[in-house]
């Protein structure tokens with residue numbers, strides 16, 4: 001009862017009578033990836049954007065979409081309307097502060113109870129749960145067991161890839177592997193964001209369970225909205241400045257170290273822009289400090305710009321201004337940054353790993369290089385500067401590939417179709 005009271009007071013505007021709507025209603029759950037928060041900082045990247053842009057696009061298709069996440073700050077609003085028909089709902093589960101995802105598991109039962117209390121109070125019924133990352137997957141498995149709701153799950157990251165062949169796993173890592181196996185086997189359908197991710201799930205997680213490949217999508221018009229000339233003027237770059245761009249979180253898996261080492265092998269002049277990273281403490285700040293030390297040791301301070309997090313509104317300017325965008329990840333289930341740069345018409349060099357092998361067709365829509373190899377990466381970047389005509393053609397082909405395969409509206413249409421198969425409207429609203 002206490003739990004219910006705290007949720008009621010956290011959602012004072014929530015209606016108490018059952019919601020009568022003919023719209024299909026879907027609950028997307030992203031416990032650690034708040035869809036309404038600033039991106040680029042620790043724990044806030046592709047998953048947040050995936051959930052937000054999918055939610056908004058589904059709402060445009062006439063669905064009611066609620067995106068559930070955990071409150072990380074007492075000052076955060078309980079409900080944020082992102083677009084008509086799409087809202088972020090922050091539930092109280094554990095202390096209202098940032099908690100690294102490795103420490104969140106113990107708070108998940110509270111999240112389940114908070115979700116049930118919200119649903120009971122608001123009267124909102126959902127046809128389906130779409131869970132994101134293994135933590136939300138666990139929440140979804142509990143709700144599925146208790147309410148019989150269908151569950152669709154997207155992994156975003158796979159524990160078995162992260163831990164590799166490590167023998168001695170921490171307890172939380174073992175828990176994660178078990179939960180991921182249950183998600184694949186028990187969810188009604190898992191969305192793999194690339195064919196490569198589907199293969200990895202089959203090889204490393206389970207041979208059972210349904211998988212459907214639906215890529216991530218991006219707002220193509222948004223990332224193509226700034227001209228190169230204007231972007232370079234806004235960033236105060238002279239016409240002959242060669243700009244090399246990285247965008248993303250500061251995480252070892254992202255391979256920023258390899259990019260910095262590759263840049264140390266390039267002839268001047270060039271500018272290396274490292275976009276993203278929070279200004280606070282935590283693993284993200286530690287990785288940023290480590291990269292700064294490498295930049296310093298290699299004598300690249302004068303040519304390296306650490307921008308900090310840049311908003312989605314400002315990012316098109318950075319992509320458009322860059323001569324090349326590098327995605328040097330050691331593993332990437334999908335890799336939104338690659339398709340955002342391609343949408344902007346900027347040449348992309350990416351590691352030949354995971355979903356990057358799907359979005360980029362080598363030597364047709366960009367170039368793939370072996371991960372963790374600064375020599376190869378340096379040679380590929382040098383080629384961009386040596387042969388701009390060839391790279392212009394690659395960039396144009398990349399832009400066309402994003403338009404035809406990765407627009408957020410086309411991706412949302414596929415997800416919506418999947419929801420309708422998994423939860424036909426007739427099964428509606430009986431569960432809660």
Ligand code: UDP
Nearest residue numbers: 039040045046047248276309310335336337
């Ligand atoms: N991003 C951003 N601002 C930043 C850094 C990153 O908005 O300062 C966004 C970027 O545009 C992309 C997402 O964060 O949409 C990162 O997604 P990606 O799939 O590349 O990596 P993930 O974070 O999922 O590992």
